[in-house]
Amino acid sequence: MAADSKKGAEDDGGEFADFMADISEEIALRVESLEPPPKPKPEARKPTPVAQDAGLILEWENVVDRLIEDIR
């Protein structure tokens, strides 16, 4: 990554070119060593806890039928 910037620096002249070359190398090292700040991961959704009495009502159709009968 530093190679590109070094090439750019060589195009300039004099003391500034030397400065640019050194700084480019330093920056390349720094930005490569620094990881971008991690984005906060969304928390994994917890599965809806299964109620203790889950499964008692197994056949809704029957229940509904009985309710309708009762109403009648």
Added chain:
Amino acid sequence: MSVVNYGTREITCKIVYYGPGRSGKTTNLQHVYSQLPEERKGKMVSLATETDRTLFFDFLPLDLGTISGFATRFQLYTVPGQVYYAATRKLVLQGVDGVVFVADSQSRQLAENIESLQDLHANLADEGLDPRTIPLVMQYNKRDLPPAEISAIEELDETLNFRGVPYFSASAVSGGGVFETLRSIASMVLSRLSAPATNDS
């Protein structure tokens, strides 16, 4: 604070040249400016009095172009050295990432150097910056003057450089030591680069 902004892919650093009046702070910036290739020359803003003393501050934006995919900018400032511009010095120090203390090597200026250094420490502390840890480089300027008029480097360093930071002898008027100093402070500032604390990038 110097920041690597991964969102906008920018690196921006602010460096302030501090020191007593007439120590050569503006001359440092003028030399850097003179060495910039034409295509990189922005505007050096210099507000001086009729007698060429820095009235407010000098500002030299150094646009280094894109380095490793990041638009990199160094902002170089000087402060007015004269004692009565204390408010301006405080203002310029806001958000500073690194300081170059330009000391005048003339023996008769030693007290002014010490006073300016104390002023720097007080102003940094006022800004909430720790004078013991902020990137700092000492430059002992005007080494081109006759030896009888200037203090020895060792003496200056012993008196002023109690932190033991890197120091450079310089003759800013001819450019000697100017880029060495800049390279050193830039390196120190870059070593403290950090990603912004925001969560938008």
